[in-house]
Amino acid sequence: MKPSETEEDHFVFVNISQPHEIKSASTQRTIRRRVMREIGRSRRTHPRPLTWSLALEPSADTVVESIPPCLDPCNTTFYPTPLDARGLQLMHFMTSDRDYVFRPFRTVWFTMALTDASAVLVALANAAMFLDQKLRAQMYRYETSAECLTYYGQCVQQVTRRLGDARENLSEGVITTILGLMCHDLYVGMLDRWNTHIRGLGRIFQLRGGYQGLAANVALFAGWLDVVGSLMEDSRPRLPIPPDFSIQSTDAMTPYLRSLLDDIGSGHDSFWNIEVAFRHASFITQTVEENLRCAAAPWKHENNLTVIELFGLATHFLLCMPRPTEVECNATGVQLLQEATRLALLILLAALKQEVFLFTSQERDLLMYKFSMLVPQLRMVDYDGSFLKLYLWVLVTVSLLSQSHQPLLYFDDIQSVLDRLGITSTEGMDLVNSILSINVLGIQATDLLPALVVS
Known part of the structure; x- marks a missing residue:
């Protein structure tokens, strides 16, 4: 009788000591071998209930409904655009970075970024920036973080092009990407860029008629980043109050x-x-x-x-x-x-x-x-x-x-x-x-x- 598989049989552990080792031939070979093995198995048998489907590549017209909170950075199934070896390396850094650095909303932002090809570029810009901060420590300066600025510039170029396309200029993907740019700008203290983005976002919401049709988290973060940026200037928010802001608080006054x-x-x-x-x-x-x-x-x-x-x-x-x-x-x-x-x-x-x-x-x-x-x-x-x-x-x-x-x-x-x-x-x-x-x-x-x- 063929012995039953244990849960460990579905995992392969890749040990690296430095981020650049993800690109080594042996590591990449191990990853490809495991991914292709699972794809081959999925074509021969029906998936069992309660098994993970992270290694199954969806067809071109399949919509991914749920992105796992603990994303395997080497699993390309959930990426909306192909990533090169450096992109995968940066994604790996951002997921492993959570072991020793707390970044509020990291998981939520990852989930949102993986819904749009342009938004992924913001995630890569952030990853490049944080990695640069770690490697250069006291010598780090944002204006010389070339890789981060390159990804950011590519993202802005894509958004500019999509804003000129009547089929995309009001899309949730464009809005999500602009939110990513705004979040990045607030983190690095670029209020002039944030002001440009919030004005454009306000115009998009005017044309859309508000938050209708947007995912709950997209609407929530739009209102939040509007408030956070406005606080930096103590100015009035530009966007209407998102639906999830309207939570009636109990009277807790003394x-x-x-x-x-x-x-x-x-x-x-x-x-x-x-x-x-x-x-x-x-x-x-x-x-x-x-x-x-x-x-x-x-x-x-x-x-x-x-x-x-x-x-x-x-x-x-x-x-x-x-x-x-x-x-x-x-x-x-x-x-x-x-x-x-x-x-x-x-x-x-x-x-x-x-x-x-x-x-x-x-x-x-x-x-x-x-x-x-x-x-x-x-x-x-x-x-x-x-x-x-x-x-x-x-x-x-x-x-x-x-x-x-x-x-x-x-x-x-x-x-x-x-x-x-x-x-x-x-x-x-x-x-x-x-x-x-x-x-x-x-x-x-x-x-x-x-x-x-x-x-």
Whole structure:
């Protein structure tokens, strides 16, 4: 009797110590031998249930419905365009890189990139860039990363050509590729290129009539990359809110905060924006705190979209809020406090993304700078009652979130507000925690007490 095959019989392990060894004759021979063996077997027998079909080459008109999250980079079945040996080597690097580097959304982006030939070029550009960063370490410079820029340029050329084709210019493949370019541009800090892409994407969505017909992840990332780029400039988003952004959050505000905002809002209808913004922020901090108690937080996986689901709608709302312009000299005290609160909440969300979700928060410096330009105007306003309490929360929160870069920031202003409220430093910090605590970041308002007592 022929012995039954074990699961291990379906795998061949190729051991390499350096990325370039993937091109060696013996390695390539082993790979081809295994792939051709499985193809031959598939032609002779029907596939058994529950077996992987990764090595089966689909016909030209077959649509791949599901791309495995753990892609075998040497299996060309799922690539929408042929890759040369170097392309396969870069794909291998990006899949093995996950063993020691966490890159948010890596798995999701791979799945999206493998649906379009032009989008694959963005994946290769990213892989070339990350490999260059690893090999050159301190000597790395983006503008001299020739291979990365070559793939990026090829991708732009393909997109430009496809935009001139009426059969493709509104396609999901073109949109996915533009999203890949936008993501790359944001990572390397090329805001001028991001602005070009987001304007073009906005035009495409206008002609398409919105997000209709797009895969859920494509629509989700369009809204997310719009928000992330807009944050870098603190400008209003260009695209409409994606469907999956519209998640109704529960009211997680503290009773004290709700009472405080009701008191302020009773005489100022425009403050409803601040109430909605606090509702979003309170929901986010509560959700993060609850998940941090779990040993395996869901966002620690590269295929998880929790950060978009949590921060997308809140950030979009904060960026769309009305604000006094930088040249406006006649802004009221209420408008100034609204703007200070908006900036403080954006800084808080940036800190959460950076400290908890391991996202690079490149917008924090801009937001901190804009807040610092607002403080001299705030000092001239004679706030009292509930406004003064909200102002205290804003000052303490921004001070706590800037401790690592600028310790003792705004301490004189905090002490002045405490004096005007007629409360002690301890009572003031308790009040701040009652409005919205940021203890989830490992930062407590009471951390400021020693310095406040000395001052």
